[in-house]
Amino acid sequence: MTYSMVSHLTCPKCKETYDADSIQQLCVCGSPLLVDYKLDEVKKHVTKDMIAEREQSLWRYHELLPVKGVVNKVSFEEGMTPLLSLPALGRMMGIPNLYIKDEGMVPTGSFKARGAAVGVSKAKELGVQNLAMPTNGNAGAAWSLYAAKAGIQAHIVMPEDAPEITRKEVSISGAQLYLVNGLISDAGKIVADLVKEEGFYDASTLKEPYRIEGKKTMGYEIAEQLNWTVPDVILYPTGGGVGLIGIYKALLELQMLGWIPEEKLPRLVAVQSEGCAPIVKAFDEGRTESDFWENSTTHAFGINVPKAIGDFLVLDAIYQTNGCAMAVSEEEIRTFQRKVAMLEGQFVCPEGAATFAAAKKLKDRDWIKEDDEVICLNTGLGIKYPDAFDVEVKTMEPFERIRL
Ligand SMILES: *Cc1c(COP(=O)(O)O)cnc(C)c1O
Numbered sequence: 098m099t100y101s102m103v104s105h106l107t108c109p110k111c112k113e114t115y116d117a118d119s120i121q122q123l124c125v126c127g128s129p130l131l132v133d134y135k136l137d138e139v140k141k142h143v144t145k146d147m148i149a150e151r152e153q154s155l156w157r158y159h160e161l162l163p164v165k166g167v168v169n170k171v172s173f174e175e176g177m178t179p180l181l182s183l184p185a186l187g188r189m190m191g192i193p194n195l196y197i198k199d200e201g202m203v204p205t206g207s208f209k210a211r212g213a214a215v216g217v218s219k220a221k222e223l224g225v226q227n228l229a230m231p232t233n234g235n236a237g238a239a240w241s242l243y244a245a246k247a248g249i250q251a252h253i254v255m256p257e258d259a260p261e262i263t264r265k266e267v268s269i270s271g272a273q274l275y276l277v278n279g280l281i282s283d284a285g286k287i288v289a290d291l292v293k294e295e296g297f298y299d300a301s302t303l304k305e306p307y308r309i310e311g312k313k314t315m316g317y318e319i320a321e322q323l324n325w326t327v328p329d330v331i332l333y334p335t336g337g338g339v340g341l342i343g344i345y346k347a348l349l350e351l352q353m354l355g356w357i358p359e360e361k362l363p364r365l366v367a368v369q370s371e372g373c374a375p376i377v378k379a380f381d382e383g384r385t386e387s388d389f390w391e392n393s394t395t396h397a398f399g400i401n402v403p404k405a406i407g408d409f410l411v412l413d414a415i416y417q418t419n420g421c422a423m424a425v426s427e428e429e430i431r432t433f434q435r436k437v438a439m440l441e442g443q444f445v446c447p448e449g450a451a452t453f454a455a456a457k458k459l460k461d462r463d464w465i466k467e468d469d470e471v472i473c474l475n476t477g478l479g480i481k482y483p484d485a486f487d488v489e490v491k492t493m494e495p496f497e498r499i500r501l
């Protein structure tokens with residue numbers, strides 16, 4: 098039996114196929130490529146019970162991942178993050194069955210490590226020596242550190258106001274770091290030049306087909322952790338949307354394997370900031386693609402993406418699951434970051450906090466029902482963003498302290 102049961106790559110737009118044993122970027126038509134597996138083979142040889150016995154990381158699903166040689170696996174045992182119920186916060190929001198999938202627990206402190214683990218492993222397998230990518234911080238940090246372990250040179254371009262810690266993670270790993278006075282879209286143009294001039298592997302979001310395969314494992318894990326069922330609603334902080342597309346892809350694969358019931362998929366919700374909400378705008382207008390969002394801004398840095406290359410896939414996943422898209426304000430993000438910490442003791446990242454703010458709004462509008470099982474994805478650690486909000490301190494005079 099083989100470690101991976103990958104079959105080939107398919108373009109979701111024009112249906113052209115490509116082989117998965119040589120370097121592929123976008124389809125000739127400009128669309129991202131998606132990975133197909135020999136699901137009949139998987140069905141024949143792999144069972145849920147076998148999976149249950151395996152290591153507590155995303156590699157427990159290795160037949161459904163693209164890395165063929167276990168020797169190429171670059172891993173810090175990422176994945177299988179906790180799915181925790183939030184009774185106090187749920188009570189406050191009127192959603193008793195509220196859960197957090199806590200991605201702050203993965204290496205590098207954000208779920209970008211999932212994409213990096215699978216993406217870098219596959220790059221190693223394909224013989225890549227240099228990779229380049231634009232990033233809002235966390236992806237660059239994760240890919241740099243995994244690339245260091247793989248012996249691949251990373252070239253990372255990020256906006257100069259991206260969270261400082263991510264800059265340090267990139268720098269300490271020995272990656273080449275370029276700062277740009279602009280947005281991730283500007284960083285993307287610099288990467289495109291580097292790729293063209295230097296022949297580097299383009300690891301930009303969805304321009305290589307394997308990052309999404311790492312991120313989709315969140316979908317497998319949610320199903321497995323719910324004893325191979327799915328929740329009613331999953332809320333996802335959406336920048337490039339890779340996680341949301343990935344979760345949708347994962348659940349379809351599980352349905353085809355017969356591992357989850359066929360009649361139900363969770364309603365997927367793309368959450369964005371009011372300062373950068375291209376997907377929400379497209380959804381509200383009933384469109385299948387988004388427009389570039391001018392002058393985008395939000396302190397939830399991971400979702401500051403003015404135009405996602407996979408926007409049509411995000412919108413499709415939302416429409417197919419009867420989901421929706423919802424924007425929240427910077428104030429609501431800060432409020433919920435505090436509420437989650439005060440009521441549940443978890444310091445979530447601003448992007449994660451946005452999903453809770455959105456869940457509350459959707460409950461108030463009765464789009465989320467009281468008996469719905471609802472999962473909010475916290476995509477990273479709050480402590481990666483020390484400047485996200487102000488600290489309240491009580492000061493004391495020195496003599497008072499002495500008297501204590
Ligand atoms: C990148 C990132 C996101 C958005 O992820 P996409 O899959 O690109 O939409 C959300 N939260 C955090 C913390 C991130 O780093």
Ligand SMILES: [Zn+2]
Pocket residue numbers: 108109110111112113124125126127128
């Ligand atoms: Zn195509």
